[in-house]
Amino acid sequence: MGAGGRRGSRPPGVGIVPALEGAGLIALHLAATPLAGDGRLHWGTVGTEAADALPGDDLVPDPRWAYTLGVDVAAPPAAVWPWIAQIGQGRGGFYSYQSLENLLGCRIVNTTEVLPEHQHPVVGDEIRLHPEAPPMRVAVVDPPRALVLVGAPADVGGEQGGGAATWQFVVREAPGGGSRLLTRGRYDYSDDWGSRLAFGRFPLEAIAFVMSRRMMREIARLAEGGA
Template sequence: MRSIRKLAESLWGAVQIATQLALGPVLHRWRTRWGATDAEAHRPLPGDDLVSRPDWDYTHAITIDAPRAAVWPWLVQLGQARGGFYSYEGLENLVGCGIHNVEEIRPELQQLHEGDIVRLHRTGYGPAVVELEPRRALVLGGDPDAHGSRAVWSFHLVELPDGRTRLIERGRNRVGRGLLATLGFGPYLLDPVGFVMSRKMLRTIKRLAETVGRAAGSSRRP
């Protein structure tokens, strides 16, 4: 049953990616501001200085009916050979990523430090943890590559007055020289494909944090 559900999810993810690729620039602005208010999209956040003048960027956001403490453990687990990326696992594995999403908080995955690599692929490729402020910010990035391309990928938790949390995901990209840099760091493929995968990730983190939070609340009741 689990395998059938994953297959159905992957097919749905593929349909969404095909749609976003077909519409291309028409939905670019909507994709790069999905769920975010104007204030959030323009708000300076930790990690922005790593790519101070991006060729393109995005800010996604979602409201989670749980406190920051319930959301943070899911972010700490991100990564290949860790908790996965809570997205379309089947699509990620089509390109050999070797992702296996975890839907519970595992103590052995809660250790993450600045300088650690958050792997995107089974080859070990992935950004480093540049900044980590527990329950507030996780910033991933690296030095410019040989062609001058650079990217920063960051997650931010903002506490709301009613005990809920805003989870903000931001990406900032500098495109280097050459066709491969344009394809790998430019918006033409990364924007539509990344958007579909990121939206699924954010929605899954929301579901997991809210579900675990409710379960914990129930277990504390007399």
């Protein structure tokens, strides 16, 4: 068993109940979008975290929309990092609603173990969200503090030079030996339908919120168990 694994624990998000939970939450948040305002864009953040400069911000300097989410982790950054380092389809998964994702053909396997073969991402590595979708690429690696992935609208059929999107993971030390885990997405896109569909705020923001919130809570649980 990999270091920090939980022997016999069930992978996150497996089964009909989590799938129904995830689908229901996404439907609820999509329906509530006209009333939600910007509250989901900074869920879980404290103080100035939502506005703080984070590694990778410069990759999309003028986003058309962005979010920053945060959770407390009762474990040091070194215990959080392994779960972030191995994130991805065909790697450690996304620690979210696995069964729901796989209904869409994502072929995700959420691990409950630290996988040594996926602990050393390097700049330029491809990280897939779906086996048939264009990958994101690793742009920043700074263990145990930051992992930044970047993708471009051109990768999904949008116009060349139509912008970019980032998925940023940042781990900060917190008082008492714990951590703050932040995730941020920044999106720029052109006005053609391909890049708008892939990177526009609706429906992506509601879906990303539901999946990311579950992911961050699971990473916290796994890191705390490993620590």
